[in-house]
Amino acid sequence: MKKVLSLALACTMLVSVLAGCGGGASSASSGAAASGAASSAAASGAEGGVFKIGGIGPTTGSAAVYGLATKQGAEIAIEEINALGGVQFEMNYQDDQAEGEKGVSAYNTLKDWGMQILYGCTTSGSCAAVAAESYNDRIFQLTPSASSTDVTSGRDNVFQVCFTDPNQGTTAAQYIVDNALGTKVAVIYNNADPYSTGIYTAFAAKASEIGLEIVSTTTFPSDTTTDFSVQLTDAKSAGADLVFLPIYYTPASLILAQAKSMGYAPNFFGCDGMDGILTLEGFDTSLAEGLMLMTPFNAADEGSKDFVTKYAAAYGEEPNQFAADGYDCIYAIYAAIEKAGLTPDMDAQTICEKMIETFTASDFSVDGLTGSGMTWSTAGEVSKQPVGVKVTDGVYVNM
């Protein structure tokens, strides 16, 4: 009995291995299907072939909403660029479920497909594992949203379009002091999330340096049924007049609602992960009235109008900061390719070296939705200033 089972399983394995050998070609076609309109435009407008961009991010699982946003933002950019008729892109986007092991598998799938430039990953954890691989293989990597410094440290081929976590933390502390937004600060962060913990760590360090008093520090796990009464009560009884929330908008919406129901109304201050709270389906925007956050992207900005309309038409929702970062990533890659004069027939390694050279060149800068005149340091960090906005009457108003 065991033999038949093992034989059957062995046969399945053989088949799957064979499928793997032939996988190169077929995954390419599925990738083409996935990037939809972008690739068909590529096919018609290509003269010297197309650049193969591999994308990685979670499209299933609990972080899928962020991965899909970066994917869709990039697709809009690719469509626009391909329509210009010059440099042509084709993107193959692979799921990593926000996990290192799956991320590396996604990366290897893309390598088999013939990826020349890597766009991703969306989350820091997966990105740190993938960046080690791309560094060894010398493939240029630009991440829209993996903001941990662990992603870029020691790897010259990895660049970020988002702010780094420490950068956000220190800027936030400085901003609060400079604008006298609060004197006693409470922090509520997600201790199961590298992004949240990273910002908190830098924030706390900066706060003690510049004399900002943190009166309450509480955490919560990644779980949708979190009750924030303990955290809020702690902040309230410590007399905090400002609550710093370096977290994503979904738990933040719960905090705002619970603070209101317990009658606690301090100033709330968030980071770029907070962007998206106003477009959260069914969210009562009056809860966010007076919420301050630092975001690189404002959907109501004049310059973002075109992107927002296209995005809404294609995906039926308003883009958030993740989508905008994704859009900017592709344009940054485009600008660097144009500047360095790269052609699609070059191999990934050559492209990588040229791209690194271009990205770190002093005269290379990109104007995007999330910042104008973005430049990159050799450490892979982007230079752009977060804009402090305040929610007034349900829209962002620059502070």
Added chain:
Amino acid sequence: MTFLSYLINGISLGSVYAIIALGYTMVYGIAKMLNFAHGDVIMVGAYVSFYATSLYGLPTWASVLVAAIVCTVLGVTIERLAYKPLRTAPSLAVLITAIGVSYFLQNAAQLAFGSSPIVFPSAVKFEGIRLFDGQLVISGITIVTVLACIVIMIALTLFINKTKMGRAMRAVSEDKGAAQLMGVNVNSTISMTFAIGSALAAIAGVLLCSAYPTLQPTTGSMPGIKAFTAAVFGGIGSIPGAMIGGLLLGVIQILGSAYISTQLSDAVVFAVLIVVLLVKPTGLMGKKMNEKV
């Protein structure tokens, strides 16, 4: 005062766990299987109720009814397709199938409803009670959840003890073979159990999302595990046990994070569970298993 308000929040959280745990414990008691997909049925129920209200403008009570019907059909279908063929298989095979169903529901929901979280409009419009100049707030949803929990518990207990179907369920739970010999239709009894459990899941889904108003395809999984823990805590298979287990779990979680550490709140909950099981190996209200020779 702070302690009291923590206690109330704990009861509020606990009553949500309790209502989910009731479904778990019932299916376990009769079908002797850990239905890991229960948490995801809850998520489906919440989505159905949400869309019934937002798309078709149904009133809250009607949307809960629709959700209950859809979940009942879903629960019975799952039972027919995935669990019934495994009635004689080892219990682990059923467990893995339940996990497969759980993955299936989560991923199907993502494709059907999208992965973006939705803020669930509270099913309870009632503001709540403010005591001591607003120092102590008991929200409307807390009251409704606790009441719903008690009503369901009493109704279930009566149903199981007083009706013919209930008697059949107890018989199946006691001894499947003997029940069949006595003329009990085991298959339809188990289907009925799943129908009731799933209808409860729909109600639990609406209450869960009213209390913690974000809804996404993975919403059900963690509360599902917590509720499963609660069911074991109270003694799996026991209906009052599920209620007590759920309430205690919620209270411990809130008090643990308030007085021990917010970083380790989950660890505290599970550590208490372990201690309880060591002292009472079949849970707080669990039946003592007599060993037959």
Added chain:
Amino acid sequence: MLQKKKFSDYSRSCIVTYAIVIAAFIIISVLKTMGMLSSLLSGLLVPVCAYIVAAIALNLTVGIMGELSLGHAGFMSVGCFSGVLVAQSLADVIPFAPVRLVVAMVIGALLAGVMGIIIGVPALRLKGDYLAIVTLAFGEIIKNLMQCVYVGKDVNGLHFGMKDQMALGMDAATGKMLINGPMGTVSVTKISTFTSGFVLILITLFLVFNFMNSRTGRAVMALRDNRIAAESVGIHSTKVKLIAFLFSAMLAGAAGALYGLNYSSIGPVKFDYNTSILILVFVVLGGIGNMRGSIIAAAILTVLPEMLREFSDYRMLAYAILLIVMMLANNSKFKKNFMEKRNLKQLERKEAAARKEATEHGNA
């Protein structure tokens, strides 16, 4: 005659298992050197090896001991983080990577073993689903604790902390984080290789097969089959069960170290209850108590979701359906009938052979 057979059925089955593993290793190595293996598959080799070892370890608990554990990822987690910590901090002391890997795996296994005793002593007093929930609880506790662990290294040596990065008080210039709370291990030098994974599988198989055949192993199986009978002949139930559980935890720890040293960064979230379930799926699908089945199932079910990438958005849905269908097919009437017929035939064949031999013997 039966005595003529050199090996018993049991050892023959073991030898077949070894042969399958060795043959698979040779074939894959040849394919790899010929460059015929896709990057995807070569990238999956080490995790597959780690999952195989973890599955065998869990099978020891589920199949041999007959107890359900839903927290084996917790042991992998302990093994992974301690192993990585050791390998990273010994980087200067032991420059030769394979030795460092062995040291890391041994330390990972030992610490996971310590955790196994801490969990096993209370948990093994419980039965059935209550034991399962306690192991699940321990797995979650380990995950929760690991999310708060910060370890850094600077000129003064190692710094441990449970609060945050700053509480370590490290030297700013030379300080380097080794384990960074929720980010987990960072900037790990990858030293796990397919060969080391293969060797670990062979060692695991050797240990497990010998254990199953040992006095303790037989006692554990006797307890599984009939506890009261086994205890009545003087088997110390708690002790032998604890030994088996400890053994299982240690192997899972070694697997965790192998896994952790294959990635530059792994967070504690990886080792949550979903991973415990994943390993359990390998065990159940491969056949409870069947080590060869665990090996094959672990390999296939790790590779399968990657092969399903062509379904893009429907990938995980397809995986879920496949899982259900496989479970149903494995327990279907059709398969049962087929197996019965086959067993009948085998029995007939054996009888015929025995009869033939007997007549030959009689003639001579």
